[in-house]
Amino acid sequence: MYGLTMFWDYRVILWHGLLINLLVFVLSSCLGLVVGMLACIGRLSHVRPLRAAAAFYIEVIRSAPELVLLFWIYSVVPVLLSEIAGSRLTFNPILSATLALGLVSSGYFAETFRAGIHAVPAGHVEAAHALGMSTPTILRRIVLPQAIRLMLPELMSQNIGLLKTTTLVSVITVPDIMYQINLIVQQEMRPLPLYTGTAAAFFLLILGLTSLVGRAGTRSREA
Amino acid sequence: MGFWTRTLLADAGPLWNGLYVTLSISVMAFVVAASVGLGICILRGYLPALRPIFAAYIAFCRNTPIFIQLLWVAYAWYDLLGWPKEVFTAAWVALALQSSGYLAETFRAGIDSVPLGHVEAALALGISRLSIWRRIILPQMLLTIAPSLMNQFIVIIKCSTLVSVIAVPDLMFQALRLTGIWGDPVPIMSFVAVIFIAVIMALSALSKHLADLTRARLQS
Numbered sequence: 001m002y003g004l005t006m007f008w009d010y011r012v013i014l015w016h017g018l019l020i021n022l023l024v025f026v027l028s029s030c031l032g033l034v035v036g037m038l039a040c041i042g043r044l045s046h047v048r049p050l051r052a053a054a055a056f057y058i059e060v061i062r063s064a065p066e067l068v069l070l071f072w073i074y075s076v077v078p079v080l081l082s083e084i085a086g087s088r089l090t091f092n093p094i095l096s097a098t099l100a101l102g103l104v105s106s107g108y109f110a111e112t113f114r115a116g117i118h119a120v121p122a123g124h125v126e127a128a129h130a131l132g133m134s135t136p137t138i139l140r141r142i143v144l145p146q147a148i149r150l151m152l153p154e155l156m157s158q159n160i161g162l163l164k165t166t167t168l169v170s171v172i173t174v175p176d177i178m179y180q181i182n183l184i185v186q187q188e189m190r191p192l193p194l195y196t197g198t199a200a201a202f203f204l205l206i207l208g209l210t211s212l213v214g215r216a217g218t219r220s221r222e223a
Numbered sequence: 224m225g226f227w228t229r230t231l232l233a234d235a236g237p238l239w240n241g242l243y244v245t246l247s248i249s250v251m252a253f254v255v256a257a258s259v260g261l262g263i264c265i266l267r268g269y270l271p272a273l274r275p276i277f278a279a280y281i282a283f284c285r286n287t288p289i290f291i292q293l294l295w296v297a298y299a300w301y302d303l304l305g306w307p308k309e310v311f312t313a314a315w316v317a318l319a320l321q322s323s324g325y326l327a328e329t330f331r332a333g334i335d336s337v338p339l340g341h342v343e344a345a346l347a348l349g350i351s352r353l354s355i356w357r358r359i360i361l362p363q364m365l366l367t368i369a370p371s372l373m374n375q376f377i378v379i380i381k382c383s384t385l386v387s388v389i390a391v392p393d394l395m396f397q398a399l400r401l402t403g404i405w406g407d408p409v410p411i412m413s414f415v416a417v418i419f420i421a422v423i424m425a426l427s428a429l430s431k432h433l434a435d436l437t438r439a440r441l442q443s
Binding site for chain 1: 287424
């Protein structure tokens with residue numbers, strides 16, 4: 001049992017690490033929602049090149065491993081931008097992590113949005129057209145209220161996945177919780193209690209969130 | 224052209240080896256995860272007393288971040304059990320641990336999709352239990368879940384990039400090492416990213432094709 005008291009001894013830096021995880025999660029989720037929405041609009045547009053470009057973007061971003069994208073944005077993008085700008089730029093690791101995870105999740109969000117919009121029965125849209133509603137009104141009053149309810153559970157579980165993925169950002173030197181845990185492991189030379197405790201803590205956190213989302217999902221389907 | 228001559232002359236060897244390590248870890252993890260997942264799924268039906276244990280195992284595998292599982296297996300298990308001794312073993316064990324939870328659920332969905340009437344008919348005909356599994360349930364369920372299995376394999380390949388963190392010489396590790404040697408991240412990182420994206424895109428196209436085939440076959 002001795003090992004677990006280390007979590008209490010190091011509570012301050014662990015708490016700071018967890019806050020960094022949450023910060024990266026919130027920022028990249030917002031970025032992912034915005035970019036994913038844009039990609040979804042592009043994917044559903046009537047302009048063919050735009051549709052093809054959006055489909056290609058979604059396909060590529062969904063095929064890229066998270067870690068590869070993290071390292072690519074961390075190491076390559078600042079160099080490319082420096083060449084364009086003509087002066088040496090560096091990225092804050094938190095910015096790189098936010099960009100990378102935001103882009104990764106945008107691909108998944110875009111597909112979820114598209115599935116939600118497609119799940120709204122075509123008859124509803126046709127009926128609204130027949131009643132003389134304008135396209136923006138149809139979108140605002142008919143499609144989106146139904147689509148959002150349909151895609152909410154899926155969006156929630158993707159956000160939980162994103163929260164799990166934020167544990168990766170320590171590899172590009174973001175001082176998140178795993179970064180701090182690894183430092184403590186090096187300091188104390190006791191990987192067994194530290195990693196087991198971390199695994200258990202994350203397990204409980206994610207399990208709690210998943211069951212909350214599961215309950216919310218059942219309720220929104222019943223409503 | 225400096226980058227391409229360098230890549231073809233000096234880096235081609237390490238990159239090929241890296242891709243080989245990435246794919247062998249992924250295949251290894253997938254085979255083990257599929258076996259464990261199927262085993263759990265079958266045993267759950269026959270050993271109702273152990274059901275909470277299986278459920279806890281599946282929940283743990285699915286709800287813990289893979290990076291933590293990897294470090295846990297590589298360092299905490301080693302501390303406790305003296306195993307796995309090699310980072311390569313730790314890598315596939317961690318990846319298999321994560322995926323076995325997901326695959327157990329996939330297999331369960333597959334078994335549920337086999338109509339109960341088929342099993343009852345087979346029982347009525349006096350076919351043995353083993354034969355029912357082998358000839359009636361497994362073939363039908365594998366057809367249904369083939370696309371999900373493929374997707375899980377893609378997830379494993381994506382997660383396998385993490386093993387570079389525990390110094391397994393996979394493709395990602397080689398990319399980081401060569402970046403360090405040449406001091407030039409732009410070409411090598413982009414090249415490796417393109418390799419990963421191409422491999423995964425090809426596999427997901429294959430998975431889509433499988434799904435279409437299955438659908439056509441089920442409808443006919």
